[in-house]
Amino acid sequence: MTSVAHAKPAGGAHDAHHAPMSFWRKYIFSTDHKIIGIQFLFVSLFFLLVGGLLAMQIRWQLGFPGKPMPGGGILPESMVSGGVILPEYYIQLVTMHGTFMVFFAIMPLLVGVYANFLIPLKIGTHDMAFPRINMWSFWLALLAGLIMLAGFFVPDGAARCGWTMYAPCSARPDLSGATYSQQLWSISIVVLGLSSVMGSVNYITTIINHRAPGMTWFRMPLSVWALFITAILAVLALPVLQGAAIMLLFDQTIGTHFFDPGAGGQPLLWQHLFWFFGHPEVYILILPAMGMVSDIIANGSRKPIFGYHSMVFAIIGIAFLGWIVWGHHMFMSGMNPTLGSTFMVSTLLIAVPSAVKVFNWMGTMWRGNLRFHVPMLNAIGFVSMFTIGGLSGIFMAATPVDIPIHDTQFIVAHLHYVLFGGSLFALFAAIPYWYPKMFGRMMSERIGKLHFFLTFIFYNMTFFPMHIIGMGGQMRRIYDPTIYDFLKPQQPINEFISYSAFALFAVQILFAFNFLWSLKFGKKAPQNPWEDNGMEWSLPNPAPHGNWDKTPNVYRGPYEFSAPEAGDKDYLPQYVKLPTDRDPIPAPLSAGGH
Amino acid sequence: MTTPSTQPTHVRPNYMLIWLYLFVMTIAEVLLAFELPVSQNLKLILLLILAIWKAMLVAMFFMHLKFERWRLRLIFIVPLPLAIILVTTVIMEKVF
Amino acid sequence: MQTTTMTDAMRPPVPAEPGAGVYSNKLGMWVFLASDVMFFTALIGSYIVLRFGMATSWARPGAVLNVPLTGLNTFLLICSSVSMVKAYAAIADGKKYFLRKVPGKTLQDGGLKFWMLITIICGAGFVGVQVFEYIKLVGHGFTPTGYREGSVLAEHALADPVKYGAGVAGMYGSTFFTMTGFHGFHVTCGVISMLYLYFTKVLPEKYSPQDYRGIEVIGLYWHFVDLVWIILFTIVYLI
Numbered sequence: 001m002t003s004v005a006h007a008k009p010a011g012g013a014h015d016a017h018h019a020p021m022s023f024w025r026k027y028i029f030s031t032d033h034k035i036i037g038i039q040f041l042f043v044s045l046f047f048l049l050v051g052g053l054l055a056m057q058i059r060w061q062l063g064f065p066g067k068p069m070p071g072g073g074i075l076p077e078s079m080v081s082g083g084v085i086l087p088e089y090y091i092q093l094v095t096m097h098g099t100f101m102v103f104f105a106i107m108p109l110l111v112g113v114y115a116n117f118l119i120p121l122k123i124g125t126h127d128m129a130f131p132r133i134n135m136w137s138f139w140l141a142l143l144a145g146l147i148m149l150a151g152f153f154v155p156d157g158a159a160r161c162g163w164t165m166y167a168p169c170s171a172r173p174d175l176s177g178a179t180y181s182q183q184l185w186s187i188s189i190v191v192l193g194l195s196s197v198m199g200s201v202n203y204i205t206t207i208i209n210h211r212a213p214g215m216t217w218f219r220m221p222l223s224v225w226a227l228f229i230t231a232i233l234a235v236l237a238l239p240v241l242q243g244a245a246i247m248l249l250f251d252q253t254i255g256t257h258f259f260d261p262g263a264g265g266q267p268l269l270w271q272h273l274f275w276f277f278g279h280p281e282v283y284i285l286i287l288p289a290m291g292m293v294s295d296i297i298a299n300g301s302r303k304p305i306f307g308y309h310s311m312v313f314a315i316i317g318i319a320f321l322g323w324i325v326w327g328h329h330m331f332m333s334g335m336n337p338t339l340g341s342t343f344m345v346s347t348l349l350i351a352v353p354s355a356v357k358v359f360n361w362m363g364t365m366w367r368g369n370l371r372f373h374v375p376m377l378n379a380i381g382f383v384s385m386f387t388i389g390g391l392s393g394i395f396m397a398a399t400p401v402d403i404p405i406h407d408t409q410f411i412v413a414h415l416h417y418v419l420f421g422g423s424l425f426a427l428f429a430a431i432p433y434w435y436p437k438m439f440g441r442m443m444s445e446r447i448g449k450l451h452f453f454l455t456f457i458f459y460n461m462t463f464f465p466m467h468i469i470g471m472g473g474q475m476r477r478i479y480d481p482t483i484y485d486f487l488k489p490q491q492p493i494n495e496f497i498s499y500s501a502f503a504l505f506a507v508q509i510l511f512a513f514n515f516l517w518s519l520k521f522g523k524k525a526p527q528n529p530w531e532d533n534g535m536e537w538s539l540p541n542p543a544p545h546g547n548w549d550k551t552p553n554v555y556r557g558p559y560e561f562s563a564p565e566a567g568d569k570d571y572l573p574q575y576v577k578l579p580t581d582r583d584p585i586p587a588p589l590s591a592g593g594h
Numbered sequence: 595m596t597t598p599s600t601q602p603t604h605v606r607p608n609y610m611l612i613w614l615y616l617f618v619m620t621i622a623e624v625l626l627a628f629e630l631p632v633s634q635n636l637k638l639i640l641l642l643i644l645a646i647w648k649a650m651l652v653a654m655f656f657m658h659l660k661f662e663r664w665r666l667r668l669i670f671i672v673p674l675p676l677a678i679i680l681v682t683t684v685i686m687e688k689v690f
Numbered sequence: 691m692q693t694t695t696m697t698d699a700m701r702p703p704v705p706a707e708p709g710a711g712v713y714s715n716k717l718g719m720w721v722f723l724a725s726d727v728m729f730f731t732a733l734i735g736s737y738i739v740l741r742f743g744m745a746t747s748w749a750r751p752g753a754v755l756n757v758p759l760t761g762l763n764t765f766l767l768i769c770s771s772v773s774m775v776k777a778y779a780a781i782a783d784g785k786k787y788f789l790r791k792v793p794g795k796t797l798q799d800g801g802l803k804f805w806m807l808i809t810i811i812c813g814a815g816f817v818g819v820q821v822f823e824y825i826k827l828v829g830h831g832f833t834p835t836g837y838r839e840g841s842v843l844a845e846h847a848l849a850d851p852v853k854y855g856a857g858v859a860g861m862y863g864s865t866f867f868t869m870t871g872f873h874g875f876h877v878t879c880g881v882i883s884m885l886y887l888y889f890t891k892v893l894p895e896k897y898s899p900q901d902y903r904g905i906e907v908i909g910l911y912w913h914f915v916d917l918v919w920i921i922l923f924t925i926v927y928l929i
């Protein structure tokens with residue numbers, strides 16, 4: 001359990017101090033938080049692609065039920081008969097799309113990439129508290145992803161029963177139709193949980209103990225605050241899922257009956273355990289996005305974030321309340337109605353801190369000297385789309401309203417508005433924003449703007465109508481809506497959504513091209529291309545191994561835009577020492593330290 | 595790099611005494627579970643109290659939580675209400 | 691890992707705030723233990739919910755499980771916890787040795803090497819007794835899926851269904867083996883870690899009163915494992 005007895009020597013000059021590392025140590029089995037962040041980035045973008053491809057097939061089936069899918073011939077006959085997606089395959093698509101997107105795309109993109117990459121840079125330290133554990137965290141996440149992917153290639157096909165894996169469907173092969181992949185799902189989740197917990201322990205310890213002199217709690221950028229609170233959520237929530245997944249695995253393999261009602265188990269137990277994890281999980285999926293968007297909007301508005309302290313307390317409030325709302329996913333499970341009311345109240349309450357944040361973003365932009373660079377555009381897109389997603393959430397929070405709309409496309413619309421409209425737009429903002437720091441080059445502004453506008457348009461064309469067909473009664477995870485007469489009139493909307501979705505997916509080629517092409521051919525980035533205030537911009541692009549030669553000092557808060565002290569510039573970085581600044585006094589060693 | 599020596603200084607607890615307490619309490623628990631003619635509910639409550647008390651002894655003295663700052667104690671305390679909320683809610687559910 | 695002399699540039703950053711007031715390894719271990727609490731919450735919480743939410747009562751304490759043996763095992767684990775904290779106190783006092791004669795005392799004074807060895811032996815002993823217990827239980831017919839057909843326990847259950855919780859033996863088995871199994875897994879990991887530290891750091895006397903972080907951190911883990919067992923023993927074996 002002992003970590004290295006000395007910290008990584010600092011700065012770019014570090015490399016001269018020991019033998020040059022082999023390619024394997026430097027880029028593959030690296031303990032450098034930046035490399036690990038980039039590894040997460042490539043792997044997660046791959047899984048995002050996988051999730052997207054699964055979504056395309058879902059949209060084909062929903063838009064054109066029973067019609068042969070182009071390219072369906074390459075899939076096995078047992079799943080796609082004559083090009084037509086079979087129900088057994090459809091439910092796999094729906095399950096795995098959710099699983100890959102939530103666990104292997106969005107979560108690692110927000111946390112695995114940006115917690116790893118940004119935290120040490122933004123608080124002014126050389127690396128994470130436990131670099132080797134960090135490396136293990138990445139490899140375990142990759143292993144978990146591969147285990148999950150293997151589910152497609154085993155007999156009986158991939159896991160089904162929805163990404164929420166409700167028991168007893170998931171526990172009994174006679175109910176789900178799949179054996180191995182269900183077990184692989186459970187195993188993969190346990191491994192992923194381990195990866196997440198290890199990562200989160202790292203993030204929490206680093207932020208608490210390794211901030212540079214002058215980086216007090218309330219001088220930390222909101223992205224770091226958000227990642228800190230997210231890590232706390234992860235460290236407490238993931239183990240519950242792991243416990244549940246282990247019990248599920250035992251039900252699946254050794255014949256226990258935790259969730260099998262026939263033998264005394266309780267299916268609702270799975271739901272409670274899953275959602276007790278699941279709700280903090282969705283806050284894990286949105287808080288880092290909110291944090292990074294705060295940084296970007298302040299930058300794009302050339303103004304300090306409006307209400308910094310209330311933003312921090314809102315993050316804490318959301319995280320705190322997030323533990324006592326999980327029942328709102330279970331209003332229709334037949335649970336105790338008194339509990340239903342309790343969960344309704346707590347869920348409605350949690351809208352308040354989120355609303356505070358939305359108002360503060362607007363307040364930041366109000367009368368700002370707005371710069372509509374690509375990250376800013378996507379960040380503003382985030383705010384608007386997340387607001388819509390949050391508003392539909394209010395509908396669901398009210399239990400009586402949830403009764404008709406539960407498990408309809410209305411829910412699907414809501415979750416995509418917060419996860420795609422929210423988290424993914426935030427990623428489309430964050431990736432170009434910190435791309436220079438990662439790779440030393442800029443992504444193309446022009447392609448980025450085109451990507452944003454097209455994505456925004458097709459995204460709304462895809463997901464907004466889902467509210468309508470959901471209200472009209474189309475269920476979630478349904479194979480063929482046209483089997484119901486009352487849904488037949490809505491089928492043209494389904495087609496429209498599918499066409500929009502295909503266009504949306506196609507447009508992402510722009511992003512992929514921009515990302516990959518700019519790696520080699522992007523404009524070389526100046527040191528601080530966005531004229532931002534964070535500590536990371538004091539380093540050259542890309543940031544060197546070990547970050548700083550000497551521990552930097554922090555002289556002010558993170559959002560000093562348009563400050564009079566800055567002179568003729570409209571930003572004043574945290575690391576710049578003005579003649580009127582004094583050096584921060586390091587804490588005396590006896591008070592703790594390292 | 596020195597750390598244990600930079601901890602707030604405190605009187606070292608008498609570990610053997612704590613050990614004796616734990617030993618006696620364990621015997622008490624086993625006796626309670628089997629020998630004593632006590633009602634089931636009372637037995638349950640007493641056993642839980644004994645278990646929690648033993649756990650607190652280990653946490654406070656062996657893990658030195660008694661002598662640490664509040665901030666550190668908080669890390670261990672935070673999961674406990676969550677655990678209670680989860681179990682209580684699910685039991686309320688089941689009872690219904 | 692390079693061993694270079696510490697220069698100022700290499701020192702970890704001195705924080706403006708005291709942070710947690712403890713060094714990072716310890717803070718990290720505490721955070722990990724908090725996550726482990728949640729893990730056991732899921733398992734133990736499920737047991738509580740499944741058992742006490744059920745109308746049929748489960749097997750009486752002592753009917754299936756060997757309480758006296760496990761009581762002894764509990765005591766063994768508690769002893770290992772005591773020896774762990776004695777090891778911690780020993781190195782804090784600089785006692786890197788195994789045993790040393792102290793004038794005026796009959797018993798020799800134990801140093802780090804002695805107390806760690808006791809801890810490892812007691813810990814391994816605990817695992818051994820658990821494995822032995824598992825083998826015996828499975829032999830009698832107690833499995834994660836209930837009482838095995840035709841086994842001794844199945845016959846007992848037929849004769850006295852109330853005492854043996856006949857209808858719900860499956861749940862009893864599932865929860866018992868999962869909870870104690872994962873606890874045993876945690877203990878095993880602890881023993882392996884301690885063995886590793888013993889041979890790489892304790893025996894070569896790499897710990898000193900100025901730096902015994904590894905002992906403190908593994909000690910925290912070990913005490914936690916003991917703590918969980920204290921709870922588990924009570925609610926699984928005695929209630």
